[in-house]
Amino acid sequence: MNIQDLKQIASALMAGDKGLLAMDESLPTCNKRFAEVGIPQTVEYRRAYRELIVTTPNLGECISGAILFDETIYQATTDGVLFVDILKQAGIIPGIKVDAGTVNLAGFPGEKITEGLDGLRDRLNKYYSLGARFAKWRAVITIGEGIPTNGCIEANTHALARYAALCQEAGLVPIVEPEVLMDGDHTIEQCYEVTAKTIKKLFEQLDTQRVNLQGLILKPNMVIAGKDCPKQNWVDEVATATVNCLLESVPAEVAGVAFLSGGQSAEDASAHLQAMNIKFAGKLPWPLTFSFARAIQQPALVIWKGNPENVKAAQQMLYFRASMNNAARRGEYSVDIESAARK
Ligand code: 13P
Numbered sequence: 001m002n003i004q005d006l007k008q009i010a011s012a013l014m015a016g017d018k019g020l021l022a023m024d025e026s027l028p029t030c031n032k033r034f035a036e037v038g039i040p041q042t043v044e045y046r047r048a049y050r051e052l053i054v055t056t057p058n059l060g061e062c063i064s065g066a067i068l069f070d071e072t073i074y075q076a077t078t079d080g081v082l083f084v085d086i087l088k089q090a091g092i093i094p095g096i097k098v099d100a101g102t103v104n105l106a107g108f109p110g111e112k113i114t115e116g117l118d119g120l121r122d123r124l125n126k127y128y129s130l131g132a133r134f135a136k137w138r139a140v141i142t143i144g145e146g147i148p149t150n151g152c153i154e155a156n157t158h159a160l161a162r163y164a165a166l167c168q169e170a171g172l173v174p175i176v177e178p179e180v181l182m183d184g185d186h187t188i189e190q191c192y193e194v195t196a197k198t199i200k201k202l203f204e205q206l207d208t209q210r211v212n213l214q215g216l217i218l219k220p221n222m223v224i225a226g227k228d229c230p231k232q233n234w235v236d237e238v239a240t241a242t243v244n245c246l247l248e249s250v251p252a253e254v255a256g257v258a259f260l261s262g263g264q265s266a267e268d269a270s271a272h273l274q275a276m277n278i279k280f281a282g283k284l285p286w287p288l289t290f291s292f293a294r295a296i297q298q299p300a301l302v303i304w305k306g307n308p309e310n311v312k313a314a315q316q317m318l319y320f321r322a323s324m325n326n327a328a329r330r331g332e333y334s335v336d337i338e339s340a341a342r343k
Pocket of ligand 1: 261
């Protein structure tokens, strides 16, 4: 591990008002999103969609790093240029999702464990040679009756820490993503408690596995009520709960925090990021940015619909959503600039 290199990559990913674009949907997830808007679920449609994303004009103004999926890292444009090379030319650092998805955790009904540690060292070395400079591993934590259990939190954070150590050995900055899901009717207070407990356990495990926090990015959920909770909170409440939760659980050495959107609307995700960056400006030990998938891509996917004639309009929407999140990082986002831009 060369910690200077890792620190440099991490700080490039967190630079200025930029953020990350997660375009690493696994095959089942990508196919599900396509099916919802009537797009055929084939390898060629997935390739065409990812080509649309990476060739979006000026995307590098907004996005510092793009997280790819295994299928995508080998793919190229119709002109035969690898997506990895397109990203690099745009000044975007290529990253890669390396977990193998979730399965039921034996003995813990309703809970999941993320797989993918076996053979990971070799896969990381291969991804590095293909141009990736950072990686992502997602663990999911579900809030429900009697869950999450300590057993689930322990197993998932242990796997995240083992993954992070292997990444640093291979010269890749690990993004550690312990996602507390928005599914369910839990309150914001319950989300706060579970998120804090999970992140604290994660940093204990990272310490045990000797991971250098200066070369690591945390990708957490925002602290927010479940989708089915009758009480939804104001933007300021979500922003305050999220930052307070992070302040009590994330060590100051961490290179940065890049949020997932988790099923929030694109506008809500931008508004929450904006509120955090305004209210806590100059008071946080780490920069806060975005690492959204749905909150950047979904409006563009709906415009594209798999039709080549819609590529330009979809790219404009993708750029627009990314730029709204840049504005949120700068503390300049507002509902007004959203609606002005839509006129
Ligand atoms: P969402 O922003 O759609 O939650 O996705 C982020 C991500 O990378 C999930 O692993």
